[in-house]
Amino acid sequence: MIIDFHTHVFPDKIAQRTLQALQSPPDVVPHTDGTISVILDSMKEAGIDKSVILPVNTRPGQFDTITKFAKHINDTYDNLISFGGIHPDDEEIEDKLRYLKDNGFKGIKLHPDYTGTFIDDERYIRIIAEAKRLGLLVMTHSGKDPKYDIIHCPPEKGAVMLDRIEELVPDTKPNMIFAHLGGNYQLDEVEKYLVGRQCYIDISCSFSDLWHYSTSTDEDIVRVIKNHGADKMLFATDSPWNDQKETVERFKNLKGLSDTEKEMILGKNAEQLLALS
Structure with a gap:
C-alpha cells in the first residue's frame, strides 16, 4: 500500500482562486487543479492507495466551514482521509478538538507561517498538548515557505515545542509530524534539532529536482531517514x-x-499511525 501523507484539495467552486492565492512566487506551479476529482485521477496514475488531505485554517472563524468540507471527504471517499484544521486564535480549542475526535478525524494540520505564530507559542502548545491527550495526530509545516520571509516553525523551535509537550503529556508515543523533511531549506538544523527525536518526519518537497525550493540531495534524504529511523x-x-x-x-x-x-515509508508507517491495519 502507498499512502501520500501530505496533500491538499479544496471545494470545486473555490479551488482555482485558492491555488492562485497560494501561488507565490509565480514559478510555483500546481500540478493539479486542487479538486477532489483530479487528485483521485492523480492517485490512480501514481499507484497511490490513499491520500491524507490537510486543510489550513488561515484565520479564526473558519473552523466550521473547513470541518464541514473535511467531514464530507471522510464520509464520501474511502481513499481520502482528511485531517481537521484549527487556528491558534480560535476560541474553545478543547471543545473543537474533542468534536474532531468524536467525529472520527485522525489528526489536525497546523501552518505556523499562515497564522503568523511560532510553533513554540503557548497557543500552539495548548493545541498540540490537547491533541496528544485525545490521541490526535498533528502535522505542521516546517521550515521555509516560499510566500514568507519569516520561518515560524524552524527545527530549533520545533524541538522546544517537543520538550514542552513531553513535559505536559509524558507519553512516549509520538503524535507530531514535521513536514518537508523536517524543514525546507534547513537541513542542518533538522539534523541538529529533530533527527532522532520522538516525532515523525514526512518527505514532501525534499527532492530538489522536482521542487526547486528544496536544496536536499538524494544522499541527504537517505541520511536523514537512516539517522532518524525509517519507522x-x-x-x-x-x-x-x-x-x-x-x-x-x-x-x-x-x-x-x-x-x-x-515499504515502511511508502505505507506501513502511515497504516499504523492511521490505524488502518
Whole structure:
C-alpha cells in the first residue's frame, strides 16, 4: 500500500482562486487543479492507495466551514482521509478538538507561517498538548515557505515545542509530524534539532529536482531517514505542488534504502499511525 501523507484539495467552486492565492512566487506551479476529482485521477496514475488531505485554517472563524468540507471527504471517499484544521486564535480549542475526535478525524494540520505564530507559542502548545491527550495526530509545516520571509516553525523551535509537550503529556508515543523533511531549506538544523527525536518526519518537497525550493540531495534524504529511523518517516508529496507519480518514482529509485525501509515509508508507517491495519 502507498499512502501520500501530505496533500491538499479544496471545494470545486473555490479551488482555482485558492491555488492562485497560494501561488507565490509565480514559478510555483500546481500540478493539479486542487479538486477532489483530479487528485483521485492523480492517485490512480501514481499507484497511490490513499491520500491524507490537510486543510489550513488561515484565520479564526473558519473552523466550521473547513470541518464541514473535511467531514464530507471522510464520509464520501474511502481513499481520502482528511485531517481537521484549527487556528491558534480560535476560541474553545478543547471543545473543537474533542468534536474532531468524536467525529472520527485522525489528526489536525497546523501552518505556523499562515497564522503568523511560532510553533513554540503557548497557543500552539495548548493545541498540540490537547491533541496528544485525545490521541490526535498533528502535522505542521516546517521550515521555509516560499510566500514568507519569516520561518515560524524552524527545527530549533520545533524541538522546544517537543520538550514542552513531553513535559505536559509524558507519553512516549509520538503524535507530531514535521513536514518537508523536517524543514525546507534547513537541513542542518533538522539534523541538529529533530533527527532522532520522538516525532515523525514526512518527505514532501525534499527532492530538489522536482521542487526547486528544496536544496536536499538524494544522499541527504537517505541520511536523514537512516539517522532518524525509517519507522518514523512518512511518504508525502504536498500535491498539488508536486506531482504524485513523479514523487513515487523518485522515492522508489532512491539508492541506499532497503526494500523493507521503502515499504515502511511508502505505507506501513502511515497504516499504523492511521490505524488502518
